[in-house]
Amino acid sequence: MIGYYVHHQGRGHLHRALAVQQALDEPVTVLSSLAPPTGHPGDWVHLDRDDLGIEPREPTAGGRLHWVPVGDDGLAARMQQLSAWLATARPRLLVSDVSVEVALLARLHGVPVVGVVLPGRRDDAAHLLGFDVADRLVAMWPPTATPAMLPGLPARVVRRVEAVGALSRQPVCEPAGAGGRRPGPPRVVVLGGAGGSAISAEALAAAMRSAPGWEWQVCGPPGPWVADPHALVCDADVVITHAGQNAVAEVAAARRPAVLVPQDRPHEEQRVSAAAIGAGGWPVLVEETFPSDGWAARLERAAALDGRRWASWCDGAAAQRFAAVLAGDPVGAPA
Known part of the structure; x- marks a missing residue:
């Protein structure tokens, strides 16, 4: 069984999780502050929000993490919920899409982590920590785009990124003549x-x-x-x-x-x-x-x-390639 952490900001994280879940041959439990979509077939662990407090104090722990505000009740409840699930469910691995703190918590429970890599300037200490504790790193763009999508990232991280192509929840639709x-x-x-x-x-x-x-x-x-x-x-x-x-x-x-x-x-x-x-x-x-x-x-x-x-950029097979990463298989580049 696989755990898939889905960040609540935007909808891209959720769309990826649902597409990959459909492509997998094993159960997936989604962990998120979002509500499950109507008719969602799998298990869903609803997490408390950790960003509803007023004037968060020391949220980055001196720049080593991204969001751990001191004294935040939502953060305490959220981490307890995640920790309890990790200890009792004993997933084979956890996908972090995307949270350095969740990736680190899973690894501290002895659970392998597959980290989703987003584009941007992500060479700060917290991102590097998340990349380093992950067992594999997956990105949603073609391999040729990786250097431009991750400017400034150390080569030791870039060469670990497995780019599977852009993942759309919709099938490819070739334009009519x-x-x-x-x-x-x-x-x-x-x-x-x-x-x-x-x-x-x-x-x-x-x-x-x-x-x-x-x-x-x-x-x-x-x-x-x-x-x-x-x-x-x-x-x-x-x-x-x-x-x-x-x-x-x-x-x-x-x-x-x-x-x-x-x-x-x-x-x-x-x-x-x-x-x-x-x-x-x-x-x-x-x-x-x-x-x-x-x-x-x-x-x-x-x-x-x-x-x-x-x-x-998008050939319609990214979800299958992502699923192959989670199965532990080598991943080929998009055509």
């Missing part, structure tokens, strides 16, 4: 994220006015939340999105060209990711901030990019 395009004006989908959006409603309205020949569909902040925008993304001529791993994977699986507008996240996660994707030959334009004008020409440039070039 010119004869299969739906009638009507070109369509752009703005794909927001569960972690919020830096795009204001005013800037978005101005962008729409600057490209009146396009049909705009907004999914997520600053528009209404859409739990599964897959059909809309597949039907788009261009997707505008942030540079979160889950959003990029969904766009790549749909083989749609994109305009990436990275948002500020810890460790420069999205900015590093967007820069690496933009420089790697994948079908994107990158804007450091969301422009409020000039979208007619920008969307035309993006629409001219070949969405099929996403195949080397």
Whole structure:
């Protein structure tokens, strides 16, 4: 049996866990502060939140960890819940997606750890500790992108990273040819994220006015939340999105060209990711901030990019490769 720790921020961690669970041949227990999705078939351990206190004290333990605020009742309860489960369930291994503290706790219980590696500048002491205690490290991008996705990380860590390709919860959808395009004006989908959006409603309205020949569909902040925008993304001529791993994977699986507008996240996660994707030959334009004008020409440039070039980023087999890592098998690179 495998334990899979799912961080509660965003939804990419959860989507990965569910996809990998389906690809595995052994039971998986999810441990998370999130509620289980409706109809979830496996075991789920609900953890107390450790970030609801006021003015956390010494949360990094002198820079050695990321989040261990002194005197926080939620942290104490959360760690007790994890420790009790580790001691009684005795999992074969634990996936940490993502927490240095959870990885360290599992290893202190004698449980092997597979750590998920996120993009960004992660050469701080806490990240290095998490990487070093993990038995294997898995990343959701193609192997060729690893150096650019992890700038500044020591070579001893980089060479341990097993990149399995971008993991989408949706199957790859090859774009239809010119004869299969739906009638009507070109369509752009703005794909927001569960972690919020830096795009204001005013800037978005101005962008729409600057490209009146396009049909705009907004999914997520600053528009209404859409739990599964897959059909809309597949039907788009261009997707505008942030540079979160889950959003990029969904766009790549749909083989749609994109305009990436990275948002500020810890460790420069999205900015590093967007820069690496933009420089790697994948079908994107990158804007450091969301422009409020000039979208007619920008969307035309993006629409001219070949969405099929996403195949080397996301080929639809990442969940199976991740499952092979958890089974202890060698992992081949994406085609």
